[in-house]
Amino acid sequence: MTVKALRAIADGKCKKLDLHYCDWAGSSKGMNGFIKSLLPKFATANPQIEFAVSPRPGKHPVIIGHYINGRTKPICVRNLSPYEILQKVELLRDASGEKLRRTNKAVVSTKPSVRGIWSPYHGKGMAV
Amino acid sequence: MKRIRPSRWSGQLLQARCGAGIAAARQPFLLAARCQSTSSAAAHDSTPIDSPPPLPAPSFARAAQSAKLAALHARLSLSKKIPLQTLARALVTPSADANPNFNNTNLAYLGSTIVNYHVLEYLVCKWPRLPMAILYEALRAYSGDASLQQIARRWGVESAAAPGEEVDPGLLQWKAGEEQVVNTRWGYIRSDKAPAWRRGLSSRVVLDNDFGDQVSSAAPEKPEFDSLQSEAFGSVVQAVIGAIYTHCGREEVKAFVKSHILSRELDPSTLFEFKLPTRELAMLCAREGFEAPVARLESETGRLSRTPVYVVGIYSGKEKLGEGAGPSLDVARRKASMASLKAWYLYSPGNKVRVPSDMMEEGAKPWTAPYIDIGEII
Amino acid sequence: MRRLQSLQLAIPSQCAASRPSFAAARAISTTGPAHSKNTEWIRGKLWKGEAPGPADPYTQRMEPEAQSNLPEEALESRPRQDKTPAAVRESRLTLPARRTEATAEKELQSSDPTYVPATDAEGLEEIGALSTWWEQPGHWGDESVFKGFGSADKVVEREVVEVHLRRAVVEALALQQTGAFSEWATKKWSEGGSRDELDQALAVQVEVQDGKATLKGDASSIAETLTSESQEAESSTIVTVEEAKEMIKLWDPSWKNIALDDSLRFALRKRLYQLTGILIPDAKLAAANTAKHILTLAARDPKPLKLAQMLEKRNAFADLANVAVHDRKIGPIDKEVAVGRWKVIEEELKKRDLPVTGYGNAARNKERDWLTGKI
Numbered sequence A: 001m002t003v004k005a006l007r008a009i010a011d012g013k014c015k016k017l018d019l020h021y022c023d024w025a026g027s028s029k030g031m032n033g034f035i036k037s038l039l040p041k042f043a044t045a046n047p048q049i050e051f052a053v054s055p056r057p058g059k060h061p062v063i064i065g066h067y068i069n070g071r072t073k074p075i076c077v078r079n080l081s082p083y084e085i086l087q088k089v090e091l092l093r094d095a096s097g098e099k100l101r102r103t104n105k106a107v108v109s110t111k112p113s114v115r116g117i118w119s120p121y122h123g124k125g126m127a128v
Numbered sequence B: 001m002k003r004i005r006p007s008r009w010s011g012q013l014l015q016a017r018c019g020a021g022i023a024a025a026r027q028p029f030l031l032a033a034r035c036q037s038t039s040s041a042a043a044h045d046s047t048p049i050d051s052p053p054p055l056p057a058p059s060f061a062r063a064a065q066s067a068k069l070a071a072l073h074a075r076l077s078l079s080k081k082i083p084l085q086t087l088a089r090a091l092v093t094p095s096a097d098a099n100p101n102f103n104n105t106n107l108a109y110l111g112s113t114i115v116n117y118h119v120l121e122y123l124v125c126k127w128p129r130l131p132m133a134i135l136y137e138a139l140r141a142y143s144g145d146a147s148l149q150q151i152a153r154r155w156g157v158e159s160a161a162a163p164g165e166e167v168d169p170g171l172l173q174w175k176a177g178e179e180q181v182v183n184t185r186w187g188y189i190r191s192d193k194a195p196a197w198r199r200g201l202s203s204r205v206v207l208d209n210d211f212g213d214q215v216s217s218a219a220p221e222k223p224e225f226d227s228l229q230s231e232a233f234g235s236v237v238q239a240v241i242g243a244i245y246t247h248c249g250r251e252e253v254k255a256f257v258k259s260h261i262l263s264r265e266l267d268p269s270t271l272f273e274f275k276l277p278t279r280e281l282a283m284l285c286a287r288e289g290f291e292a293p294v295a296r297l298e299s300e301t302g303r304l305s306r307t308p309v310y311v312v313g314i315y316s317g318k319e320k321l322g323e324g325a326g327p328s329l330d331v332a333r334r335k336a337s338m339a340s341l342k343a344w345y346l347y348s349p350g351n352k353v354r355v356p357s358d359m360m361e362e363g364a365k366p367w368t369a370p371y372i373d374i375g376e377i378i
Numbered sequence C: 001m002r003r004l005q006s007l008q009l010a011i012p013s014q015c016a017a018s019r020p021s022f023a024a025a026r027a028i029s030t031t032g033p034a035h036s037k038n039t040e041w042i043r044g045k046l047w048k049g050e051a052p053g054p055a056d057p058y059t060q061r062m063e064p065e066a067q068s069n070l071p072e073e074a075l076e077s078r079p080r081q082d083k084t085p086a087a088v089r090e091s092r093l094t095l096p097a098r099r100t101e102a103t104a105e106k107e108l109q110s111s112d113p114t115y116v117p118a119t120d121a122e123g124l125e126e127i128g129a130l131s132t133w134w135e136q137p138g139h140w141g142d143e144s145v146f147k148g149f150g151s152a153d154k155v156v157e158r159e160v161v162e163v164h165l166r167r168a169v170v171e172a173l174a175l176q177q178t179g180a181f182s183e184w185a186t187k188k189w190s191e192g193g194s195r196d197e198l199d200q201a202l203a204v205q206v207e208v209q210d211g212k213a214t215l216k217g218d219a220s221s222i223a224e225t226l227t228s229e230s231q232e233a234e235s236s237t238i239v240t241v242e243e244a245k246e247m248i249k250l251w252d253p254s255w256k257n258i259a260l261d262d263s264l265r266f267a268l269r270k271r272l273y274q275l276t277g278i279l280i281p282d283a284k285l286a287a288a289n290t291a292k293h294i295l296t297l298a299a300r301d302p303k304p305l306k307l308a309q310m311l312e313k314r315n316a317f318a319d320l321a322n323v324a325v326h327d328r329k330i331g332p333i334d335k336e337v338a339v340g341r342w343k344v345i346e347e348e349l350k351k352r353d354l355p356v357t358g359y360g361n362a363a364r365n366k367e368r369d370w371l372t373g374k375i
Helices: A026-045 A082-094 B006-026 B030-034 B060-065 B067-075 B084-090 B105-126 B132-143 B145-155 B201-206 B225-248 B250-262 B277-288 B329-345 B356-360 C002-018 C022-027 C033-038 C040-047 C072-077 C105-111 C130-135 C158-178 C195-202 C219-227 C241-250 C253-257 C262-276 C291-298 C307-314 C332-339 C342-351 C366-372
Strands: A014-021 A050-055 A062-067 A072-076 B293-301 B309-316 B319-326 C205-209 C212-216 C323-325
Touching: A014 A026, A014 A082, A014 B067, A026 A050, A026 A082, A026 C307, A050 B067, A050 C307, A062 A082, A072 A082, B060 B084, B067 B084, B084 B105, B084 B225, B105 B132, B105 B225, B105 B250, B105 B356, B132 B145, B132 B201, B132 B250, B145 B225, B145 B250, B225 B250, B250 B356, B277 B293, B277 B329, B293 B329, B309 B329, B319 B329, C158 C195, C158 C205, C158 C212, C158 C219, C158 C241, C158 C262, C158 C291, C195 C219, C205 C253, C253 C291, C262 C291, C307 C323, C332 C342
Parallel strands: A014 A050, A050 C323
Antiparallel strands: A014 A062, A062 A072, B293 B309, B309 B319, C205 C212
16 A cells, blocks of 8 residues: 655646747747746746747747646747736646636545544434 | 588687677676766777667766756755766666666665665654554555655656657656566565475564565566556656765755655554454453453444444453444454554654654754564564 | 569550551441442432432541642752751750651661661660650759859848948949940959959049049959959859958948949949849839948848747856757657657558658547546
8 A cells, every 4th residue: 555645746746838939920929028038037936847948830829838647738828928928837837737626615635534523322322 | 531621610700709799788787888977988999880779778968958857856856966967867777778887776776775764763663563564564655666656756757658869868768568687676585495384574574675575586477567667666766865865965865755755644554454353452461461351332223223333342441442333243342452452553652753863963862762662462 | 563564565465456547447337338228219319319429428538639739849859847946956955866767677678788687785875764864964064054143142241242332333433434334334244253353343442522433543454354254153252241341441431422323323233233142123223322222222131030049149048957949840750759759650660661751640649638637
């Protein structure tokens, strides 16, 4: 039997970001600006993520996040400004890679309850 | 009388040399002159080879260019003292490159001893009464291949589809299917003459491997893909830990093991399996000088129904040892005995227990001996 | 191969069997003679008496009318019309010979009784197929390759263009001073590919007063080199950008204010095209009144750098080990190479004699994505 993992890696679960751009197309203008001006700083701040910058001629610019759990998240960033793209990149960096789902419980825990589960055979019982 | 034909001799010699060359090339020792690492390439100058065969794994010279490797280095928060080349070597398993000068066998063995030591001292100090069999299983749960594979996966280690020279050095180089060229299993081999019934638990402490598994000298039957895969991934974690020890020393590696391996949660109560809990409990009470255990029915419901429930408590004199609920009186009694046995075995001095390696730090407080149990019930 | 031979052998015999010759086809008619007798009465009824023309018009052929009023000598001496186009006839290229027919064996025997027909191809000249004509030596060499008037390698840098323009201006003025301009304006000037000629032209000072320019220096020798026929085809003068910048600094910038008339404008454009390969369009040329305008028209901004080149030039990611910048698209083969699967795929494709071109039109493995939970 193997143990349950107690904690995740502190640095998050995004392991790779693919940044695709086009040299010619106007929709990539913001992306090219982002790669030139903002990406060096962002990559310095996030050394745990592998960045792969590559052209994709004739296509809209795309950022693809690859996660530890094997899933990917692509975001098309056509016609976005560099700072809007930075927001998207931060979103991808902070995502866990799981599918998005609604959480309606405040706490999710793997630990058993401290108070224990109620048992009908203990205590004084109820007079019927 | 036969004529001597010297012309044939040279042919035979040539053939023999040729064959010998091929046989020698298969041995990993001669491949050591491959000049993959930082050493100079002087060895090849005398005999230029037209097209050298491709390397079985990526050259370490490419390690500095790999973004994947750099990201992994940063993700593990490794010290700058550990070069990327060492990390690249930790990702080359002996199934990809049999040459021990370029694969992670040695690092992984070093790492495995470190991991097993730290886990074992933690287990022994935290649960001093664990029986040997449970201790082995708990050790396997922390530092077995399957657990280490999970850790490697969480680190974001990916494996290459097929190892080779052109592959990104940041990928795990391993392949399944071929027989193991290098033996990576370590342990004391029992002699074949000893009969099987002599393999008791006490002998496993000395013989066999770290997890109490038998190591056979004969070639093992072909292992499963899954076990090979977990071995390959596990060797990465072990090799990284070995690399940390080599480059940064004892304290760093202890902190690393603590944060990546000991931080995982294990509930040892799930590891137990009892055959005769009532008898074992009676023997325990006799050994410890308690009064003989008595099972008492505490409450019940639906005795005449289809689903009765009995709650049985085990008492030794006036002290209650444990309690269990079951659908019949006997099952409830056994469950209660199991609960009391677990309560005995899972005694723990607390979460802040000190382990012997804490004494190696500078300025450590004086050592107070941990609780040491006299042993399990026989 | 054997099959092909048999096919070739089979074709003539088949043709002979299934397709009879033209005359034979004509001889056979759907209406036989016996059949036509039955139609005789309707012909008589139609024509009311003797019917004109043959009874079966399909079996008979018209006699060719070969009547001419010309005398026999004229008919014999009329040459066969050569319909080859004049351009092909006068071409400097070595064209494949026209098809000729050898004299028939019978005729040869009558003229040359010692003639013995050959039995094998030994000693015959080998001429390849017509499809390989231009690959054979001597048919399409360097001499046959088109050489344009303009320079083949285009100059891009503005400074170098300016140096060449200055040279053109000096040369045109030199020709004007020596009086040979009107004669040489439309002719091809000497190419002047060597560095010496460039230096010779640039050594001359140009003084511009109110648009009128005068040369100070050895104008006649420049004009002489221009009009001389030096056919040595050297590579165009290599002036580096740094050299050009140095040269421009030395000149008085007023030389660019030289006023241009039509002939000078045309000469400058022609010479600039010859030296730099830049052709100024006619529509724009008409508006250029000074040499400065011509320079504006000729010089273009260099192409903007690609993003990958710019990043490399800036060294933006040099100290970031976790960033990989690729200068070209990462295709499926690159991805497979990076994980080491490509060598396996290649080997398997070669084993099956399939072209090693990647995935071809095959789509991605969707099922694997389903199994691994990617979709």
